[in-house]
Amino acid sequence: MRVLLFGRLGDLAGWRERSFEPPPATLSDLKRLLAAADAALGAALSGPGVQAAIDRAIVRGDAALSPSAEVAFLPPMSGG
């Protein structure tokens, strides 16, 4: 399973793409895993306007993660 961080989230974490094997079962499990490794990133992921997408579709609330899922965390979009 791949995790992508965009915008300031990537700068904050110091990485923009990372694989997780074995994958966490759910999106909330993934967030807990990320927060345990990096508290500042964990806080930012729960910050205002940060959305999550699974396989390039925005999800609200929790969701199950497949082993091949691509999860992206998207801070507020700036427009072009």
Place this chain on the structure above:
Amino acid sequence: MIRLTTEPFEPGVELTAFCAGRAETGAVASFVGIARGEGGQATALELEAYPGFTDAEIGRMAEAATARFSLQDVLVIHRHGPIAPGEAIVLVACASSHRREAFEACDYLMDYLKSRAPFWKKEHGPGGARWVEPTPRDLEDLKRWD
């Protein structure tokens, strides 16, 4: 057609190609957005896109514009990655039977692209780099089209 590119593009060449063979179209309106230098305060603009997501979202908005303004065709070319002052960031071209629809569709698509399209913008200047996020005004402006 929606195209994301990290390479500089020539808006005139793209517009000429878009207009070719349109004996029955009548009207093409276009807009070119160009990176501003801000008198030396902005040395470069960096736009991060999520390929596969950003272009799909822009495509959905182009479809909405097509339905709303009875367009025949839409072209959006958008840069991402580092962009130097003076380079084109975006080209929008809308083809319609009549000029009013073509003008309005360009305006509509640019309002969307400037406020809501999935890009993350970083400005590099003499004092370092900063991420630019929507202002309260931008968020208020979004509601015009909801």
